[in-house]
Amino acid sequence: MSAYEAVIGLEVHVHLATASKLFCSCPNSFGDEPNTNVCEVCSGMPGVLPVLNRKAVEYATRMALAIHAQINQRSQFARKNYFYPDMPKDYQISQFELPLCEHGWLDITVNGQKRRIGITRIHMEDDAGKNIHPQGENFSYVDLNRAGTPLIEIVSEPDLRSAEEAVAYLKKLHAMVVSLGISNGNMEEGCFRCDANVSIRPRGETKLGTRTELKNLNSFRNVQRAIEFEIARQSDLLDDGEKVIQETRLYDANRNLTAPMRSKEDAQDYRYFPDPDLLPVVITDEELAEWAATQPELPEARMARYMGELQLPEQDAEQLCSDPHLAELFEKTCALGAQPKKAANIMLGMLLREINQTGVSSADLKITPEAIAELVTIIGNGTISAKIAADIFPELMKGDVMPTALVKERGLVQVSDTGAIDAAVQKVIDAHPAEVEAYKGGKTKLVSFFVGQVMREMRGKANPAMVNEALARLLGQN
Template identity: 65%
Template sequence: MAEYEVVIGLEVHAQLRTRSKLFCACSTEFGSEPNTNVCEICSGMPGVLPVVNRKAVEYAVMMGMAVDCIINNDSVFARKNYFYPDLPYGYQISQFERPLCEHGHLDIPVNGGTKRIGITRIHMENDAGKNIHSAADNASYVDLNRAGTPLIEIVSEPDMRSAEEAVAYLKELRSILLYLGICDGNMEEGSFRCDANVSLRPAGQKEFGTRTELKNVNSFRNVQRAIEVEIARQQDLLEDGEKVVQETRLYDAARNVTASMRGKEEAHDYRYFPDPDLIPLHLEDGWLQEWRKALPELPALRRTRFMEQYGLSVQDAELLTAERELADFYEAAVRHGGVPKKVANLMMGEFMRELNERRISVNEAAMTPEAVAELVRLQEEGVVSSKIVHDIFSDLFTSGSMPEAYVKAKGLVQISDSGAIETAVDEVLAENPAEVEAYRGGKTKLMSFFMGQVMRKTRGKANPAVVTGLLTEKLG
């Protein structure tokens, strides 16, 4: 890719985690029966008057503050006019010339350092409904449950130069939304989704190339794959002397290709105009001060603190601070006496594996931070081995049992008495004379065989360090 430079900008839509919609009192609950969370306002009945949701405004402003945007005390809602079957008004209520937040930035981790990505604007808008196409019925249906749910659109500058940078930006953005508690970040359900604008230009050229837009890609992995495929497609066109057409394209994950959805003019004619039913939005300075005070410690600051305070690596700190609940759990375990690095290792290994396999969040786990700290302490003190920790972790995770009581009740306390272990070692060596002779003849890899035999005799309870010492001594 030395011949061309990749230019990427992202438009991210995040559904705000309010109980009601942006301009009415209907529920935003996901998964309800079709067309049950609908009223005259969100279904676009003639003569209805929308009323803005104050909590949605607060959440939008908090996101703007978190990425160092200028917060405009006065902003205006606009009608974005276009026709689509799931858009009951015949227009979308959005913001255009005077958005809520402007001119921010987000620093993303790149190659061990950071890169600053500009954020053009953050504005509010209401979501459309959902079209449902049934091949069996040979018909299409419209579900308006989602119509009117509050969104913020976060528009980046075209500052990203690779698919990896785009994914890093998305992950950092999602992490901030989760820390603020204003979006659940669920890409599969569409509450966090993005459109990627991708173009190529000759290396060293300042003018941007013709861009294409990739719509609504629903996972970080697919975002990366879609952008990489589109980059390769555009490069092939340019190298063959053809032109890239400005258009909207959809990514087909099964075939790993992008396909044209619709052509795009140089500029959309949405005929924006101020919404006459909504007065300009005015924010009092007191509200802004109150909302700024409510901001939590954000992921980047917490990541840095974890490295400084707990001696964690960049990679460990990034993983443990990706979600606020996970970082809170980790710190709680450390406060209960867990050695920071040992707690980190256990959480990034066994703990995360259980969460992923069961597809649950940290808050849904029965295991407590106190239990993690206690398990780390038991291993540090030699009460249990790493093998036993691995063997019992799933039971501890699902039952919520405290580890010390559990291992005592199950008779799993590690044997560290050298006399008892020596008896087992002597028996193993006596039962395997050929292997002993082979080891002494130079086949030192048999040490793992002897270790396994001793562990089998002691039902995995022998202290591995003591076993290794005795075997080394007796085998010569």
């Protein structure tokens, strides 16, 4: 065990999936031609006035409700002053002293241990634009399409104690924002990203150590690797009698290291003051009651339902509910009559394998719930074996074919003819006398060898249960 304890807090930025930007009517759209979704307001022209997007307030409040937070029905926008080329106003409109909500929490489970992580606040703000640095060129471009995009920043307490806990917390937040429908959560597009504040202290110490802020964390894997590297780096410094410097560090995923970016700013460096162009944000009692009453089912409640009503094991339920897109596909599959446990087995086995191998996002899956439900049926009634199902699954992922039609087209219907299976088993037994003798001598694990040989003989189409029955019967006779 290390002599040091890590203390980690996360600042998570979530793009809200509104149709327009936070303070103007420009489209809130990713991937368009640079500088096409820009107007006088989001480009920071003098004399223009921002107008608040009310839908962004609703989305932010729904997240506040989901984390059990104290909602401030009167909050205030402030100007956060700093200069950077992608910030055309030279300040960001954010919230400081009066945020949308405070004092929330969510529970995480890591290695069987449940922990409650405090959430300091959620505040609304607009995003900056994007700097583009062409490789090998001595200049940069600025794309202001993203400038003015509505964000919420979710700031945790420094309650996380490991990289694993940080990732578990992030994954739970991610599932929540997608389930709520307030964001698509796409990390590659920057719709869900985080900065990590990391410090260490001797075990048993209560005073916080000097923290560094890590940026450029655009995947769950990179969050874990960056935090682990930073904990090790800070430990080495203290072991050598050196001090940790408070600074912002950039994570380099290719080299798996963090490097200094700039000195870490404190609140006074930003010279916050209330935005004089914006009235306080007021949430009425009626709005709050309506939004609370129309909250969708969140992953934790869905997981409990899967374990209770559908009798899924906890691990299966947790895996499905950690990805709202998978959970939705599972729900639709079960609604078509598929047995839940068998549908879950296919999705958490064959489907996740294809996702991992191809890199396709669960949000972009083409396989239909009808195809999965039909696959459950034809495996269950013996038309095909699980092995054949696995073989044809990549084709089903394309979304333009159903399993029954594909099986018939390729002649893959499972053989359940006793005579044919007995003949194949006898042929295998005759071809391997040494293995038969060893089996009879007590090496019963050789039955797996015989099953494999029979399946090869019958091109994978034999009914596995009937093969095992025939082997037991015929090996006993030889």
